[in-house]
Every structure is written in C-alpha cells, then in structure tokens.
Amino acid sequence: MPSKKPVSEEIDTTLHEEDKVHLKPFLGMRPGIYLAGIYSVLIVLILYFALLYPGISKPGSVLVVDSEPFGAAIRVDGVYMAAAPCSVFVPRGIHRVEAVLPGFEPYRVELEIKSRAFASLFAPLKLPFRAELKPLDPAAAFVNEAADFAAWTFAGEPTASYQIPLSLSEGAYRLGPSASNGAVFDAMDKTLRASARFAVTRASLRDLARAKFLLDNQGLSPSPLSLVSSAQDILAFLGANPGSAAWLADTLQDNASSEIAESSWYMGEVDYASTLGNPGGAATSNGPAVLGLNFKEISGGEFVQPGAFPHKAKVENFYLAETEITAPVWDLFLNENPKWRQENTAELMKQGLVNSDYLKVAEFQDLNRNPPAAGIPGISWHAARAFCQWLTAKLPPAYSKWEARLPTEAEWEYAAGAGIGMQGAYWEWCEDSYAPLDFFPDPASISNNLSPEKSVKGGAWISPSGSVATETRGSLPPYSCSAFVSFRPALGAKP
Structure with missing residues (x-):
C-alpha cells in the first residue's frame, strides 16, 4: 500500500503574483492617497454623529430633579415626566416645570433650558433643580395617606411578586416636619390611631409602626430616646384596648404569634372576654309610621358586640324600621327623585354612585329557596343614603329634631338583640364605614374617611341556614349594587 504524502507536500501555500489584489488609480490618485481620504471621511462622520449630531438634532439639557419631601410628581409644560428624585431630558427653550404632591402647595417655575452641541450624547449638559414644597393642610394630607393605607389593606398580604x-x-x-405644631401633631396622631383599625396584614402592621416612629420624631430617623418613648406609647395603646393580644397573635408570623398566644397577656384577654355579659335586652316601643314604614323606638344602652374581638359598645336612643324598604315607598322616592330611576344607571355610574347591577334582581332561583316577594334589592349605599335624606323631609313635625339615616353596625346588632327581626331577606347597608378591627377606638370617627367600603349585616335569602350570625360582618364599596343587598332606614337625633 503506497504511503501518504505529507500535507505540506500536497498543498502549495506559496503566494504567486497572479494571486495578489492590485487597486487601480481613481481619478488619477494612487490607492494609498484615496484610501486615506476615505478613511478620513469615515472618521469625520463617526465623530460628527457621535459628538455633534445629537446636540444639533436634539438640543436641550438633562434636568436633575430633587424634591423635599421626596416623591413629588414632576411635570414639564403640564406633562408628567417622573417622580423625584429623577433625571429628565428637557428640550432647549423656556419651559414651565412643576413639582406636585397631594397635600402640598405646587412648586412652579419657568426655566430657560440651554444646550451643548459638543459631546452631548456622552456628557449632556445637566441642570440641578430642587423643589421644596410647603404643606397646605398637613393634617388633611395625612388623612389622604391613611385612606390609601386602609384601601391597600383590603388587598390582603403582599407576596414576592405583589408589593404595596x-x-x-x-x-x-x-408631613412629619409640620408635626412640630402641637395642633397638627394631635390631629395626625388621631389619624394614626384610627389607621390601626385596618392593620390586618403583617405589611400594614410594619407600615403602621414605622409611621408611629417617624411621626413622633417629626419625620426624621428616630433617636434611641424617641424610640423608647414611641414604644411606651404603643404598649399603652395595646394595654388600653382588650383584643390587642388576639389581634397580634392573628396577624404576626407563626413564631411570634405562638409566643403571644401562650402569654399571660393573651390569656388575660380571653378571661376578660368570658366575663363580658349583656346588661339585658333593650326596651322597645312603637314609633312613628312614615309613608307606610313602621318604626320601633329602641332605648339606648350598653351591650357586648361579640365576634373575634368581643368588646362593649354603647348606643343612644334611636328608631328603626321594622322591615326593609318596601316597593311602594321606594316608588314614591323615585317619583320625586327621577335621577335614581334604573334607566339612569349609566349616568349614575359616571358619578360613581352605582354599578351596572343597580336595581337588578337575582337571575336564578335555588331549588329550595326563592327570592322574597317584598323588598327592593340592588341598591347601592349612595342610593340608600339619598333615600334617607329624602325621608328626613317627610318626618312628622314632632320629629323635627330627628333625621333618617342608615343604622350603625352597633345599632343593627343592638336591635337584633331587642327582638326585631333583622335576618333572612337581604344583607343590609349600615351607616358606618367598615373597619376590620372595630374594637380599636375611632377618634372623631376618622375611620369613616379612611375605609373604601361600607358595612353590611344580616345575610340574605341565598345564605345557607345558620351560616350568618348576628355578629357576622361584611363589607362592600358604597357604589356596589347586589341582588342580595337592600337596607332599612333608622331615625337618629340630629347632631
């Protein structure tokens, strides 16, 4: 078998003359000259588009924005750009720059924005801009922040992919710096205490505690001394409100929850709840009859609201309709207030007063239960309140110091204990806003301005038997309409 030749003998790697590429002259110029020219032009073009063109085609400057407090919305000529601190590009010329933050006076200024042509792509001209906003009404602005806090608590515990x-x-x-004023601090502190009624998640509990430390230190990082003072206030607040131990045991993580549940503090609250007893049923008597609605007079008193956090509640004398709203009196209301007719649902929805289920009845029937023949379902809280305002003008002269409204949760439960039939037909709207932790105090009824939902009580005809107790609580947005929700009016003394 013949042997193979080495590779070097098989392939000729010699560069022959006929293999060379020879550039020809162009316009009488040798290749070395015109290639140098081409390369020079390319370099000039690259430098032009990299260093000059950006500044010529898009003249302007980068506005480096900071605000005090941080987080202000930055607008240029009325167009939202970003939230401070931020950097935004602004074209050359005179522009109106605004920093806006709820509860603060807007900061507005006209700026002449210049530009730099050379190297603006790599080193743009930067102009510092700092906006110091002054609070208009710090206490009111803090209520708005607390309302946002309360609304987020209804979304449940956040996760790794969902943060609040x-x-x-x-x-x-x-707003903490404004709390150096004693009156402002007192108002903000009341709002903070009312916010505790919504801290039902670990995230909201952390936010609440952080807000307490910041408020006590006027918005600054707390010092060791202020931390101790704030902690003492928190402990005093918890100690003054039976139910706090059960709340923390239900809210905190497992290890902390177990320690609280095994503590003497928790067991003491359990013993306290077991000693609570109702002082007796409320006295009732016949009240006025107004447009076919019969009212019962219910004497005020103190009673125990049961549930997860039993606590005592007090109600004043009031009147309550014996039944939910009836079709004849609702028709009278619609005749005098055609705005609330069902055919105007679209307009009412635009005003945020109802949803698309306004005055609709259930479209199905359970095999064993049918919708009640009487009653008007599908009414929003706003519609129920409008009815009550209308009914106030219809009260007899002897009741001129009274007004029609919805019953509070406490009044609803108190009336149920007095023997008035309160369950079975529809869930019923209540006057007060829903707060999950209603055993906490509500200074100046602030939580009514915080909660995004209103309370409903009683259960509906569709609810399985025994599934809804007198103390069962529910809530819905005030514009919500349901085929299982109605209302009954109450009469309370005018403030």
Missing part, C-alpha cells in the same frame, strides 16, 4: 406602597409611613415622613 408604604403610604402611611411615607406620609409621616413627608
């Missing part, structure tokens, strides 16, 4: 803003503590940081 620290609205309450950020509000305490931004």
Whole structure:
C-alpha cells in the first residue's frame, strides 16, 4: 500500500503574483492617497454623529430633579415626566416645570433650558433643580395617606411578586416636619390611631409602626430616646384596648404569634372576654309610621358586640324600621327623585354612585329557596343614603329634631338583640364605614374617611341556614349594587 504524502507536500501555500489584489488609480490618485481620504471621511462622520449630531438634532439639557419631601410628581409644560428624585431630558427653550404632591402647595417655575452641541450624547449638559414644597393642610394630607393605607389593606398580604406602597409611613415622613405644631401633631396622631383599625396584614402592621416612629420624631430617623418613648406609647395603646393580644397573635408570623398566644397577656384577654355579659335586652316601643314604614323606638344602652374581638359598645336612643324598604315607598322616592330611576344607571355610574347591577334582581332561583316577594334589592349605599335624606323631609313635625339615616353596625346588632327581626331577606347597608378591627377606638370617627367600603349585616335569602350570625360582618364599596343587598332606614337625633 503506497504511503501518504505529507500535507505540506500536497498543498502549495506559496503566494504567486497572479494571486495578489492590485487597486487601480481613481481619478488619477494612487490607492494609498484615496484610501486615506476615505478613511478620513469615515472618521469625520463617526465623530460628527457621535459628538455633534445629537446636540444639533436634539438640543436641550438633562434636568436633575430633587424634591423635599421626596416623591413629588414632576411635570414639564403640564406633562408628567417622573417622580423625584429623577433625571429628565428637557428640550432647549423656556419651559414651565412643576413639582406636585397631594397635600402640598405646587412648586412652579419657568426655566430657560440651554444646550451643548459638543459631546452631548456622552456628557449632556445637566441642570440641578430642587423643589421644596410647603404643606397646605398637613393634617388633611395625612388623612389622604391613611385612606390609601386602609384601601391597600383590603388587598390582603403582599407576596414576592405583589408589593404595596408604604403610604402611611411615607406620609409621616413627608408631613412629619409640620408635626412640630402641637395642633397638627394631635390631629395626625388621631389619624394614626384610627389607621390601626385596618392593620390586618403583617405589611400594614410594619407600615403602621414605622409611621408611629417617624411621626413622633417629626419625620426624621428616630433617636434611641424617641424610640423608647414611641414604644411606651404603643404598649399603652395595646394595654388600653382588650383584643390587642388576639389581634397580634392573628396577624404576626407563626413564631411570634405562638409566643403571644401562650402569654399571660393573651390569656388575660380571653378571661376578660368570658366575663363580658349583656346588661339585658333593650326596651322597645312603637314609633312613628312614615309613608307606610313602621318604626320601633329602641332605648339606648350598653351591650357586648361579640365576634373575634368581643368588646362593649354603647348606643343612644334611636328608631328603626321594622322591615326593609318596601316597593311602594321606594316608588314614591323615585317619583320625586327621577335621577335614581334604573334607566339612569349609566349616568349614575359616571358619578360613581352605582354599578351596572343597580336595581337588578337575582337571575336564578335555588331549588329550595326563592327570592322574597317584598323588598327592593340592588341598591347601592349612595342610593340608600339619598333615600334617607329624602325621608328626613317627610318626618312628622314632632320629629323635627330627628333625621333618617342608615343604622350603625352597633345599632343593627343592638336591635337584633331587642327582638326585631333583622335576618333572612337581604344583607343590609349600615351607616358606618367598615373597619376590620372595630374594637380599636375611632377618634372623631376618622375611620369613616379612611375605609373604601361600607358595612353590611344580616345575610340574605341565598345564605345557607345558620351560616350568618348576628355578629357576622361584611363589607362592600358604597357604589356596589347586589341582588342580595337592600337596607332599612333608622331615625337618629340630629347632631
């Protein structure tokens, strides 16, 4: 078998003359000259488009924005750009720059924006801009932050993929400096205490605690001394409100929850709840009959609201309709207030007063239960309140110091204990806003301005038997309409 030749003998790697590429002259110029020219032009073009063209085609400057407090919305000529701190590009010329933050006076200024042509792509001209906003009404602004905090608590515990803003503590940081005024601090502190009624998640509990420390230190990072003072206030607040131990045991993580549940503090609250007893049923008597609605007079008193956090509640004398609203009196209301007719649902929805289920009845029937023949379902809280305002004008002269309204949760439960039939037909709207932790105090009824939902009580005809107790609580947005929700009016003394 013949042997193979080495590779070097098989392939000729010699560069022959006929293999060379020879550039020809162009316009009488040798290749070395015109190639140098081409390369020079390319370099000039690259430098032009990299260093000059950006500044010529898009003249302007980068506005480096900061605000105090942070987080202000930055607008240029009325167009939202970003939230401070931020950097935004602004074209050359005179522009109106605004920094806006709820509860603060807007900061507005006209700026002449210049530009730099050379190297603006790599080193743009930067102009510093700092906006110091002054609060208009710090206490009112803090209520808005607390309302945002309360609304987020209805979304449940956040997860790794779903986070919520620290609205309450950020509000305490931004508005804290105004708390150096004693009256402002007192108002903000009441709002903070009312916010505790919504802290049903670990995230909201952290936000609440952070807001407390910041508010007590006027928006600054707390010192060791202020931390101790704030902690003492928190402990005093918890100690003054039976139910706090059960709340924390239900809210905190497992290890902390177990320690609280095994503590003497928790067991003491359990013993306290077991000693609570109702002082007896409320006295009732016949009240006025107004447009076919018969009212019962219910004497005021103190009673125990049961549930997860039993606590005592007190109600004043009031009147309550014996039944839910009836079709004849609702028709009278519609005749005098055609705005609330069902055919106007679209307009009412635009005003945020109802939803698309306004005055609709259930479209199905259970095999064993049918919708009640009487009653008007599908009424929003706003519609129920409008009815009550109308009914106030229809009261007899002897009741001129009284007004029609919805019953509070406490009044509803108190009336149920007095023997008035309160369950079975529809869930019923209540006057007060829903707060999950209603055993906490509500200074000046602030939580009514915080909660995004209103309370409903009683259960409906569709509810399985025994599934809804007198103390069972529910809530819905005030514009919500359901085929299983109606209302009954109450009469209370005018404030």
